[in-house]
Amino acid sequence: xxxxxxxxxxxxxxxxxxxxxxxxxxxxxxxxxxxxxxxxxxxxxxxxxxxxxxxxxxxxxxxxxxxxxxxxxxxxxxxxxxxxxxxxxxxxxxxxxxxxxxxxxxxxxxxxxxxxxxxxxxxxxxxxxxxxxxxxxxxxxxxxxxxxxxxxxxxxxxxxxxxxxxxxxxxxxxxxxxxxxxxxxxxxxxxxxxxxxxxxxxxxxxxxxxxxxxxxxxxxxxxxxxxxxxxxxxxxxxxxxxxxxxxxxxxxxxxxxxxxxxxxxxxxxxxxxxxxxxxxxxxxxxxxxxxxx
Amino acid sequence: xxxxxxxxxxxxxxxxxxxxxxxxxxxxxxxxxxxxxxxxxxxxxxxxxxxxxxxxxxxxxxxxxxxxxxxxxxxxxxxxxxxxxxxxxxxxxxxxxxxxxxxxxxxxxxxxxxxxxxxxxxxxxxxxxxxxxxxxxxxxxxxxxxxxxxxxxxxxxxxxxxxxxxxxxxxxxxxxxxxxxxxxxxxxxxxxxxxxxxxxxxxxxxxxxxxxxxxxxxxxxxxxxxxxxxxxxxxxxxxxxxxxxxxxxxxxxxxxxxxxxxxxxxxxxxxxxxxxxxxxxxxxxxxxxxxxxxxxxxxxxxxxxxxxxxxxxxxxxxxxxxxxxxxx
Numbered sequence: 001x002x003x004x005x006x007x008x009x010x011x012x013x014x015x016x017x018x019x020x021x022x023x024x025x026x027x028x029x030x031x032x033x034x035x036x037x038x039x040x041x042x043x044x045x046x047x048x049x050x051x052x053x054x055x056x057x058x059x060x061x062x063x064x065x066x067x068x069x070x071x072x073x074x075x076x077x078x079x080x081x082x083x084x085x086x087x088x089x090x091x092x093x094x095x096x097x098x099x100x101x102x103x104x105x106x107x108x109x110x111x112x113x114x115x116x117x118x119x120x121x122x123x124x125x126x127x128x129x130x131x132x133x134x135x136x137x138x139x140x141x142x143x144x145x146x147x148x149x150x151x152x153x154x155x156x157x158x159x160x161x162x163x164x165x166x167x168x169x170x171x172x173x174x175x176x177x178x179x180x181x182x183x184x185x186x187x188x189x190x191x192x193x194x195x196x197x198x199x200x201x202x203x204x205x206x207x208x209x210x211x212x213x214x215x216x217x218x219x220x221x222x223x224x225x226x227x228x229x230x231x232x233x234x235x236x237x238x239x240x241x242x243x244x245x246x247x248x249x250x251x252x253x254x255x256x257x258x259x260x261x262x263x264x265x266x267x268x269x270x271x272x273x274x275x276x277x278x279x280x281x282x283x284x285x286x287x288x289x290x291x292x293x
Numbered sequence: 294x295x296x297x298x299x300x301x302x303x304x305x306x307x308x309x310x311x312x313x314x315x316x317x318x319x320x321x322x323x324x325x326x327x328x329x330x331x332x333x334x335x336x337x338x339x340x341x342x343x344x345x346x347x348x349x350x351x352x353x354x355x356x357x358x359x360x361x362x363x364x365x366x367x368x369x370x371x372x373x374x375x376x377x378x379x380x381x382x383x384x385x386x387x388x389x390x391x392x393x394x395x396x397x398x399x400x401x402x403x404x405x406x407x408x409x410x411x412x413x414x415x416x417x418x419x420x421x422x423x424x425x426x427x428x429x430x431x432x433x434x435x436x437x438x439x440x441x442x443x444x445x446x447x448x449x450x451x452x453x454x455x456x457x458x459x460x461x462x463x464x465x466x467x468x469x470x471x472x473x474x475x476x477x478x479x480x481x482x483x484x485x486x487x488x489x490x491x492x493x494x495x496x497x498x499x500x501x502x503x504x505x506x507x508x509x510x511x512x513x514x515x516x517x518x519x520x521x522x523x524x525x526x527x528x529x530x531x532x533x534x535x536x537x538x539x540x541x542x543x544x545x546x547x548x549x550x551x552x553x554x555x556x557x558x559x560x561x562x563x564x565x566x567x568x569x570x571x572x573x574x575x576x577x578x579x580x581x582x583x584x585x586x587x588x589x590x591x592x593x594x595x596x597x598x599x600x601x602x603x604x605x606x607x608x609x610x611x612x613x614x615x616x617x618x619x620x621x
Contacts, residue, residue: 039412102591109584116578285408
């Protein structure tokens with residue numbers, strides 16, 4: 001086969017795999033937005049906490065990142081629960097800016113606490129499969145990335161079923177569509193808010209576990225991914241499950257293609273993606289798959 | 294003639310009693326009290342942040358919540374620097390151009406963000422400022438890239454002269470925005486925030502006034518950026534397109550009192566010195582205090598110190614639209 005075609009598919013493959021990780025993270029963020037109508041600026045810090053948790057569980061107790069996922073989920077659920085109950089719930093009915101500032105404040109506080117506790121060093125979990133390549137025909141990709149992608153896809157699928165096929169999911173969708181009517185139908189809004197937030201935190205924590213052995217974790221890792229993720233959900237349409245996945249895969253592809261095909265490399269990736277985002281916003285403010293406001 | 298003179302005198306008399314006038318006089322006397330160069334440096338930073346925070350607040354008052362004011366600051370800083378580097382334009386002449394490019398950027402941002410509200414707007418402005426930083430990093434032949442550019446500091450680095458120059462900028466900015474708050478334009482902006490439908494039904498063109506707010510809000514941060522690069526004599530994309538510069542005016546405004554004139558000023562006067570002090574006493578992670586202040590402030594003092602003062606002194610808040618208190 002022509003080498004340039006092989007490169008093309010290789011690049012596409014890498015983009016899609018990374019996009020899968022972004023998708024998992026963005027879907028959680030989007031569910032929180034759909035139900036609570038807030039953008040959680042601290043969402044990235046859940047990823048960061050999940051990453052560090054995985055790292056320390058591996059280093060201190062030698063637990064494989066894949067096996068520690070349930071522990072991460074449980075602890076991040078708890079973190080989400082505490083933050084929602086103590087800080088976000090009391091704000092109900094406040095002006096929109098208060099949520100932006102509150103979650104931004106939580107984000108800055110957690111980032112800097114992590115910086116003080118664990119320094120700014122880049123850390124990665126050295127699992128046995130982290131350096132192994134996986135060849136599919138002429139294309140080869142990192143095994144760890146494939147493992148992470150598989151986990152992300154499974155979890156995203158579980159989330160999809162949870163949201164589309166269960167009573168819980170029905171309540172979530174009812175709340176996103178019409179909070180007053182949902183409440184009138186006997187849905188406990190306050191409880192649902194808490195549950196959704198915890199669910200989002202949990203999923204972000206798992207995304208952190210995956211990032212810990214495929215890329216690096218450092219105190220700002222969550223914020224960097226979160227900024228991308230905000231753009232992903234806005235590109236796909238705030239509140240739209242499918243939109244978040246489409247947006248995430250698009251970002252993965254944009255990053256991987258610009259890093260190979262543009263002179264200057266991956267540095268241009270954010271510009272390309274933000275340009276796509278801005279054009280989308282101008283043409284279709286509600287996002288690619290977003291419902292009309 | 295005599296009547297005009299009398300009017301001028303009475304205007305001057307009432308002007309003296311104006312808190313803004315007293316505040317500026319106090320600021321002008323500050324270098325006498327602060328002999329330490331470092332303290333004067335902090336005071337200059339405080340002035341910069343006062344201007345950015347008050348400017349940010351005027352945009353917020355029109356209902357547009359920006360998370361990208363670092364973009365205006367940064368583009369201003371790079372404008373004066375690059376004008377000096379390539380055309381040897383005197384920094385003092387370059388600064389007005391900083392304000393101009395910043396306004397041009399604001400116009401672009403404002404047009405792109407026209408259909409966007411709240412979270413969308415916040416994220417879009419944040420994205421734009423990140424994009425600008427990336428562009429500066431990726432064009433090292435022109436901008437010096439991530440390494441940055443060194444430039445001779447203004448007035449040979451004389452802190453006192455620089456302080457007075459920044460004070461002059463601050464006076465222009467504050468008096469302009471103070472005057473704006475007493476104009477019809479301001480009422481239009483507030484009405485736009487509270488209820489866009491009402492605003493357009495009484496003849497306030499939302500597009501036009503949104504862009505006015507963007508322009509007003511970008512003008513002075515751009516000027517400050519133009520000053521800042523020549524004040525420190527060095528510029529790099531990470532320091533001027535720093536997300537901290539975008540977040541700081543929000544914390545300052547909320548702590549002092551969002552949607553008030555004095556709120557952002559009080560906030561800047563408190564937060565910037567505290568931050569500088571912490572930066573020296575605990576170099577890593579000092580920003581944790583930013584986060585904690587934000588959380589506590591939103592939780593316990595959502596309308597800031599000004600509101601608490603008003604409640605304490607019994608002054609009531611101005612009610613902007615149709616006697617209905619605006620909840621936004």
